Amino acid sequence: MGNIFVSADDPSKIVSLIDWQSVSILPAFLQEKWPVFLQPPANYPEGLVIPKLPDDFENLDSDDKALCKMEYAQAMRAKAYELSSSLENNSAFRAMNIPRVFKELFISCGEVSELGVIPLRTCLIEIFRDWTSLGFTGDFPYSFSDSEIKENELRFND
Known part of the structure; x- marks a missing residue:
């Protein structure tokens, strides 16, 4: 990024930060978001609910089936992120779920x-x-x- 400087002797040590004029400090619940590539679809069931294909899936035409399959896969990826966040990063999970x-x-x-x-x-x-x-x-x-x-x-x- 160019604004974090580390020690020449020990690159694991930060020695300087510059250009902070646009930084904002906010509560976690305003910063925590779904990663862009894991955004859940509109009909996403939050919580301990497994996403599923629509009941009338077999009656849909091929284009609608393809769309449903894509949304289902997207929902399953989001569900994996949601559940792993609740187990591995509970503070982020709670922040994401503030009303x-x-x-x-x-x-x-x-x-x-x-x-x-x-x-x-x-x-x-x-x-x-x-x-x-x-x-x-x-x-x-x-x-x-x-x-x-x-x-x-x-x-x-x-």
Whole structure:
């Protein structure tokens, strides 16, 4: 890369780093992603579910069968990565599986000055609605009225 310098005597020792002006330090759940070549297909079953071909696979034409086989192979590669991550790199696995709304909440907090408060409020409303299913106990620290939720939905859709 040209910005990591190692010792001439011991190449395993880093002696200098340059050009850090574009580096950002973020929580693991914002950095952890599927490797590009292992991106799961749209219908990917997360968790301990083995991917399978569609039930009507035998009735498909040859082009659709080829597409299904390709997506199945892609899903199996992704499943192997997902399961091996859970066993061998559990912190990365947990970071990848943080609910989407928490990632969006973190990002939208930093975008309020550019995009306004509506995306942030939308995330908060989603968390408010799904508080228990997200694993929390007790009540959400703030409650939104039905009229506030409707007004936000109208503004969000504009």
